[in-house]
Amino acid sequence: MKKLNMLKMVVVTLLFSMTLIGSMPVETSALSMPLRAVVNGDRLYFPDGQPFVDKQSRIQVPIRFIAEALGVQVSWDGKTKKALFHSGTTKVTLTIGKKEYEVSDKKLNMDTVALLKDGRTYVPARYVAEAFGAAVKWEQVIHTVYVTTQGSTSTPVKPEEKEKGTTTYFDGIPFNNVRDIDEYERMSVDKSEEFVLKLADQLTFVKENGKYVIKCTYPKIPEAYEWSLGVRVHFKKGGYISYSPITNFKENRIPNSGSFTKAVPISNASEVEYFNIIMSVSLKKSLGGTLPQETGAFNIVAEPGVSKSAIYIPQSGEYPQVAYKDFDFNKMFQW
Template sequence: MLKTYLKFITIVFIITILTSTVGLAEIPLRVVVNGEKVNFPDAQPFIDENGRTQVPVRFVSEALGANVDWNGDTKKVTVTLNSRKVVLTIGLKTYEINNQTYQMDTVALLKESRTFVPIRFVSEALGATVTWDQNARSVYIKFDPTASPPPLPTPLAGTTKYYDGIAFNDVTDVDQYGRMSMDKTKEFVLKLANQLSFIKENGKYYIKCDYPKIPEGYNWSLGIKIFNKDGSYITYSPITRVPDCQIPREGSFKKEATYIKNVNNIRNFSIGISIVNSQMDNTGVLDILYYMDGSEKWVIFVPYISLYREEKYTDSFDFKKMFQW
């Protein structure tokens, strides 16, 4: 009798565990376009940390009849359907509809070698209607290609100001963290690079620089290392304990390089230029290398975000203008 009772208790316990496990199993997300379920052969939809449903862009867009284009260099995905063109950039909350800028409360992502986009924003931008069923964990998208698309929301405006000829919009030219966008950072650091030079006057060697003006809340970061053939080096920067090697971080300056007596002893220059937000890290640094004998030289923008590739400007850069010693 006792054995029968214990056996019964064990069976009940196992059934309870199995029932609880099944109950806790999460129902997979479904996306249904005009009544047809969209199949995702590899990467699956998911809900991101902002509560938005992220889907691989190509499968849903093609189900709607849209064309999708991916630019790996700029990390931009373009979805075109009839009169609407939607452009999203990986990692940015801002996106474009027909060249007008708008803002989401989340971002497009790269995951499992797929480009994921927040489906509601993209579908509604293309003129579709989107419904979310929490119980069924399903997104229902309806699109009528013969109907007139609904009007677009009011685009972001922001305020555009010009800094030494470079336009900067305080809404569209920042990323999701409030930092200056990578593309805009490149414009500013390349402009500074073209206004930095090493000149010789009356037998003396000088570092000359005209810092471009930049938006409020940002600071220039400029570091210059001059390596000698014996392995020693001199560092010029705004932050140094050596007064003769300290340079300003804004405005214009012409600094005598008092430690340079014979340029024939110089092996190479290494220069780093970036823009630092006063509250957070920057988005990348312009790295300049130049050997006096011409054996090696480069100008490369190195992003601090691993998703992006380095961008080279070596072929178009005027090294003779910068290095006149």
């Protein structure tokens, strides 16, 4: 019976998801949430060693990539185990395993250390970037570090770079109106994923004044786009209730901006069999034809005490699906 119920849940979930985002790839790569590095609006990709957060909660990145991103020269002294960065009059020296480091012959101390891992040299991004006048910001929700070069020691801006649009921050997420869209003016897959992860962090199922409610505060997004959010609560006795901005049932309608609190008509959380949530960022107006207005969506399914999944599903098969194994289900579902 349990297997039959699970099969029914999967079928209904797929139908619900396909209604909102169209067809989707079949295979899913079971990955934990990736650590992203974005420098001056451009995401860095690491073909070999991947960045990670160390025991001191500092972001460690492969030495070569942080140097290239900042436009500085780097050399490695294997005998002394020193990493040397150089640009203009600024020189930075880090020694593997030591908290003391040097910036233009001035000795300073970090709260972590550069280290060797799997035969590669890693350095703490914040200390290297800030030494060269860059600003570093960490967004925990979307697991992203943003590095922005500035001042006289930053990388010179090339003439062609000035044509890459304008970057504006929306609740901590930078969006560039040229680099972060595709040829159809839809939000890029990577940027859409950042925004929906932010929304997922702000959607909760809580109990207030004896009622079981769904609460949400939408993050701000660029003017040309709008949120698409659908929530289905399935019941053990059969049937379900759908909440979305486009439902024909006025009592189940939710906005697609601002905040909302919606009470679910149950007297006990044990009445719920499972939840299905799907969210995406879409263009406000269709460009015609059958082209989807979004580039991907975040699909969350949770059956209390049985199973749960959180998957980002790109529209194009060119990009892999990503399953977020470390998604905070306890924060979202508090009934």
